[in-house]
Amino acid sequence: MSEHTARSEDITRESVSFLHMLKLATLAGSSEEKTDLARRRLIQTFAFVLLWLSGIAAVAILLAVVGYVVAQGAKVVNLEFLTTPPAGGLAASDVGGMSTTVVSTVYLVFWTIVIAGPLGVLAAIYLVEYAEEVEGRTGLIPLLVSVVRFAVEILAGVPSIIFGLFGYALFVSAKGLGWSFSLRSAAVTGACLVLPVIIRASEEAIRAVPRSYREGSLALGATKWQTTWKVVLPAAAPGVITGIVLSVGRVISETAVFFVTFGGTVRAPDTVFDLSSPGRSMALHVYYLAMETRAFDKAMGTGAVLIVTIILINLSINVISRRLTARLGGR
């Protein structure tokens, strides 16, 4: 609507200025028309330069951050740094490498996605495919649906430390569960953190699947669930996977939540199923090194590994979704 208005305003403005120019041309001859053109050219050049400078500045700031961390980190990162565990203990944790934090991060990412992935995707399917049928009606279920939708919106904007506090209160220290600082406390809290990300990305992807696919499937006598599972979800896969991979990045880079739920010991859980052990993710390791032991060079090294990981993840999103789209679309 507003786009239409804007466009018609544009047209009006253009025709007005065209009339204006015609008038100028007839009244004052072509010299004034030329100055007007020169003035517009000047503004155009000025705007162009401004845009260029903004673009360059943005890229420069970005490159400065990434470049500085990677350059600093490169001084300490080598195979040994990646494969030796940190020495442990507050005073001595500037000795050794970062191997166990990589392992802890992988375990953490695994469980977070195992919990939040299916839950988020199924919730998104519910919101798009099933809940919208009841929208506009009154009663308990429509009310519940609007509450869920509202909650997802709000959760996406809640600062992560709030999730941390919630996880600490509910999983770490509560008398009932009493999971203390552990892989499971961290994974469940992390899942809460990324759930809104996965729901929103999946919701958008599912909603973008053309109605004609659904109609085509239902018209063949497929049930609604078959339609959703076999047609809608595969067509939405690139978007859903993007949401999940983004969540992986979010878990890898998150600090506050895991500071209050994962513990921080340099020892990694023994296996991915060692749910009751605490651990320290890479991002958390950066924090400990920088703030507790003042081992800035190693913090930079860990930070560099972290940044490179995030960059690789983002690149993989592009590759995966392009491949999937190509396979589905045939082009």
Add this chain to the structure above:
Amino acid sequence: MEFEDVKLETAGYSMYYGDFQALRDVDIQIPRNRITAVIGPSGCGKSTFLRTFNRMNDLISGVSVEGDVYIDDQDVFKMDPVELRHCVGMVFQRPNPFPKSIFDNVAYGPRSHGMRDRAELAEIVERSLRDAALWDEVKDDLNKSGLELSGGQQQRLCIARALAVEPDVILMDEPASALDPVATLKIEELIRELKKTYTIVIVTHNMQQAARVSDYTAFFMMDEDNRAGYLVEYGPTGRIFTNPQHEMTERYITGRFG
């Protein structure tokens, strides 16, 4: 019109989108193994009427109906819609193959109905593609995405997909309106071929198409006051086009309105 062998029938059928009446009091009998064309100006409820027979209108919220609709003397509103759509296939206005391979597109219906046997599926896929006159063009790349085909091929793929579930009836909602003339002729040829085995109801905007392919023609109009669609005239296509009983039908088929 009364028929010996009636496949589809409506009696006093009215349909509403919320408060808006889309169809009023439609009584019609559609004969088995014949092609029945539904013609009429835009907005007269042709598509809505067509979508009655596989209950696709159920998907729209706020729809309500009056009167009865039968398939083989069974009340469609008492049937399970999934079961109904098993016997009543549909081809849409715009080709809508799934973003899957050609094979998977055709196998989708049978698989949904529980068919798992690979050899049998392959047989069904081949037979359906042959019946839809597409086999020779695609037999070497059944793994290619259905979306890679041309518009006309996509529409024939959608027809093959509908045939694969072995329906009795095929509903076609302007199946050639998005296609070029050559592809349109192919589809029409195919439709004539299909009537040996299927009862076909086809909605079309194209008068010549209705005249070329159909055995019977139903002409719908909308009420000037409340825009509700109703059946004006129904009969053998030859008679409708050469000797229409209603002035409105004559004006429409001679292109004086609509």
